Amino acid sequence: MNILVTGASGRIGKVLVPTLLEQRHRVTCFDVKVPDRFRIDPGISWIQGNLAKSAGIKELLRGQDVVIHLGAYMSWDKKENKKLFSSNIQGTFFLLEGCVQNSIKKFIFVSSGEVYPESKPEYLPIDENHPRKPTSFYGETKLIGEEMVQYYARACGLQAVILRISHTQNSSELLDPSSFFSGPRFFLSARIVRAKKLRNKAELDVLKPFWDGKEKLILPIGTDGKAFKMHITETRDIVQGILLAVQTDLPSGEVFNIGYDVPVPFDVYIPRMSQLIGIPYVTVTFPYPSVWYETSNAKAKRLLGYNPKWSFDMMVEEAAKFHRKAENPL
Amino acid sequence: MNILVTGASGRIGKVLVPTLLEQRHRVTCFDVKVPDRFRIDPGISWIQGNLAKSAGIKELLRGQDVVIHLGAYMSWDKKENKKLFSSNIQGTFFLLEGCVQNSIKKFIFVSSGEVYPESKPEYLPIDENHPRKPTSFYGETKLIGEEMVQYYARACGLQAVILRISHTQNSSELLDPSSFFSGPRFFLSARIVRAKKLRNKAELDVLKPFWDGKEKLILPIGTDGKAFKMHITETRDIVQGILLAVQTDLPSGEVFNIGYDVPVPFDVYIPRMSQLIGIPYVTVTFPYPSVWYETSNAKAKRLLGYNPKWSFDMMVEEAAKFHRKAENPL
Numbered sequence: 313m314n315i316l317v318t319g320a321s322g323r324i325g326k327v328l329v330p331t332l333l334e335q336r337h338r339v340t341c342f343d344v345k346v347p348d349r350f351r352i353d354p355g356i357s358w359i360q361g362n363l364a365k366s367a368g369i370k371e372l373l374r375g376q377d378v379v380i381h382l383g384a385y386m387s388w389d390k391k392e393n394k395k396l397f398s399s400n401i402q403g404t405f406f407l408l409e410g411c412v413q414n415s416i417k418k419f420i421f422v423s424s425g426e427v428y429p430e431s432k433p434e435y436l437p438i439d440e441n442h443p444r445k446p447t448s449f450y451g452e453t454k455l456i457g458e459e460m461v462q463y464y465a466r467a468c469g470l471q472a473v474i475l476r477i478s479h480t481q482n483s484s485e486l487l488d489p490s491s492f493f494s495g496p497r498f499f500l501s502a503r504i505v506r507a508k509k510l511r512n513k514a515e516l517d518v519l520k521p522f523w524d525g526k527e528k529l530i531l532p533i534g535t536d537g538k539a540f541k542m543h544i545t546e547t548r549d550i551v552q553g554i555l556l557a558v559q560t561d562l563p564s565g566e567v568f569n570i571g572y573d574v575p576v577p578f579d580v581y582i583p584r585m586s587q588l589i590g591i592p593y594v595t596v597t598f599p600y601p602s603v604w605y606e607t608s609n610a611k612a613k614r615l616l617g618y619n620p621k622w623s624f625d626m627m628v629e630e631a632a633k634f635h636r637k638a639e640n641p642l
Numbered sequence: 643m644n645i646l647v648t649g650a651s652g653r654i655g656k657v658l659v660p661t662l663l664e665q666r667h668r669v670t671c672f673d674v675k676v677p678d679r680f681r682i683d684p685g686i687s688w689i690q691g692n693l694a695k696s697a698g699i700k701e702l703l704r705g706q707d708v709v710i711h712l713g714a715y716m717s718w719d720k721k722e723n724k725k726l727f728s729s730n731i732q733g734t735f736f737l738l739e740g741c742v743q744n745s746i747k748k749f750i751f752v753s754s755g756e757v758y759p760e761s762k763p764e765y766l767p768i769d770e771n772h773p774r775k776p777t778s779f780y781g782e783t784k785l786i787g788e789e790m791v792q793y794y795a796r797a798c799g800l801q802a803v804i805l806r807i808s809h810t811q812n813s814s815e816l817l818d819p820s821s822f823f824s825g826p827r828f829f830l831s832a833r834i835v836r837a838k839k840l841r842n843k844a845e846l847d848v849l850k851p852f853w854d855g856k857e858k859l860i861l862p863i864g865t866d867g868k869a870f871k872m873h874i875t876e877t878r879d880i881v882q883g884i885l886l887a888v889q890t891d892l893p894s895g896e897v898f899n900i901g902y903d904v905p906v907p908f909d910v911y912i913p914r915m916s917q918l919i920g921i922p923y924v925t926v927t928f929p930y931p932s933v934w935y936e937t938s939n940a941k942a943k944r945l946l947g948y949n950p951k952w953s954f955d956m957m958v959e960e961a962a963k964f965h966r967k968a969e970n971p972l
């Protein structure tokens with residue numbers, strides 16, 4: 313099939329595209345930025361552009377069978393709400409209008425677990441019927457994307473699948489202090505830098521006393537006394553879910569949580585990660601309730617045959633190899 | 643209070659603004675167009691602009707206490723989806739961002755009964771818990787507006803009320819063949835013109851045989867054999883609901899259906915309207931199921947003290963006077 317992948321330069325796109333090529337699809341990669349190095353392959357073509365600008369979308373979609381819409385701007389800075397709106401809401405609208413005009417056979421919308429109020433769920437585990445009340449504007453843009461997809465499915469006959477994906481990481485990022493997510497999640501230095509950038513004074517006040525010039529890992533505790541617990545899924549397991557959604561015949565508008573079977577309890581894994589890489593950890597009580605949730609992938613297992621393979625143990629083991637490699641390149 | 647009314651030039655704005663002035667509020671009227679004639683009053687100021695352009699919104703909101711967001715583009719032509727998106731979704735987003743930055747005390751979002759699948763409700767009467775599955779893109783823009791309002795209420799502390807208003811008419815429009823809604827709803831000539839404009843061939847094929855050069859009223863029947871039944875609420879009763887929402891203390895994000903107590907059964911009223919104005923009616927079976935719904939205003943009655951006064955009998959009686967006036971101006 314001819315498959316358009318938006319956001320092809322991103323974490324998931326970089327793993328998804330080669331897999332689609334192996335399955336003999338012809339892939340059109342679309343992103344605001346083209347990676348410095350990309351695979352030269354007769355099955356692949358690259359188009360650089362911005363969905364929010366709408367120009368060129370018609371040409372982009374011509375001859376495509378399937379669209380996998382990964383492309384989204386990610387930010388949790390309220391000053392960037394306008395950019396989130398234009399990239400994620402306006403961009404998705406233009407793409408959907410184009411899909412209907414070009415009779416696209418299937419539209420995979422990659423949404424996010426952030427459409428749920430993950431930091432204060434109404435029940436656990438979070439299934440697909442859990443009320444969607446995002447607490448971040450990024451999550452809100454995904455909710456609105458879902459609603460637009462459902463409109464085009466309902467009113468215009470678009471065949472669509474919505475995947476609410478877990479927080480996603482390559483194993484190789486987990487113990488890299490410079491990684492966008494895992495850096496500030498696990499490393500004290502990177503967390504302080506992010507808190508400064510987001511002007512989060514309350515968090516800065518809590519973190520600063522722990523900084524003595526030497527790197528530490530963070531074991532985060534909420535005001536409720538609980539250590540954080542959340543899903544972190546390996547990119548390859550997210551890609552598995554996307555491929556299954558492409559292949560499986562489903563009623564239009566079906567929604568699936570995609571992520572690993574169980575969440576990561578930080579009080580178990582921070583000590584283990586600390587030991588593996590020889591960086592001490594500190595227990596930090598943050599001035600807000602713990603992030604503590606579990607999301608069910610039972611529907612994806614039942615209807616898609618989803619079977620994620622990367623436990624957090626396996627991810628950490630691989631991460632430690634990368635970490636050691638970085639320390640001792642020779 | 644200082645109250646900003648967007649869409650002040652529209653059907654509802656024209657009735658709402660004078661009422662707010664009577665209640666001694668200072669009103670800033672905002673619309674893409676300023677009416678040819680408007681009241682000169684020390685309590686009123688007019689600003690012309692387009693929310694979708696974002697420029698000037700900050701100044702517009704400075705010093706306002708309450709925002710009543712009536713402004714929206716209305717179209718049911720799929721070729722106008724982009725205009726609907728920019729006016730109703732992007733415009734509402736820019737306004738909400740501005741409201742949070744300017745610490746607006748209360749935001750009234752005028753949504754629409756079209757967020758429900760009014761042409762195929764899942765149960766009757768439709769209450770505020772009925773699933774929202776709009777079948778028009780106009781309804782979809784209102785659903786997305788609601789979701790954005792709820793986000794700013796939840797995550798940014800905006801005090802907001804959402805009013806899902808019924809189809810709204812001035813009594814004077816009801817029997818005016820040139821009125822935007824009532825013309826094509828009730829008059830054969832105007833319905834044919836609209837079907838042509840919307841390139842609705844199926845409807846045109848049904849209507850044409852009835853046209854013999856003389857005006858007729860339409861009694862519409864669906865493929866299910868039922869005469870249409872829907873809410874038509876007098877503008878003054880919608881304004882009553884808006885004023886109550888401004889005055890009443892409510893938890894943020896509360897949602898109300900606003901409309902007259904009972905819907906209009908067309909098989910009762912088309913013959914009566916026909917008799918009143920001396921234009922014969924024809925019974926037309928349209929090639930789709932009947933529009934046949936009833937919406938509950940019980941929550942607005944209970945929590946706002948809503949008490950609409952304009953029965954359809956009263957509206958038709960007033961409409962007939964206007965109609966006769968138009969026929970015999972001397």
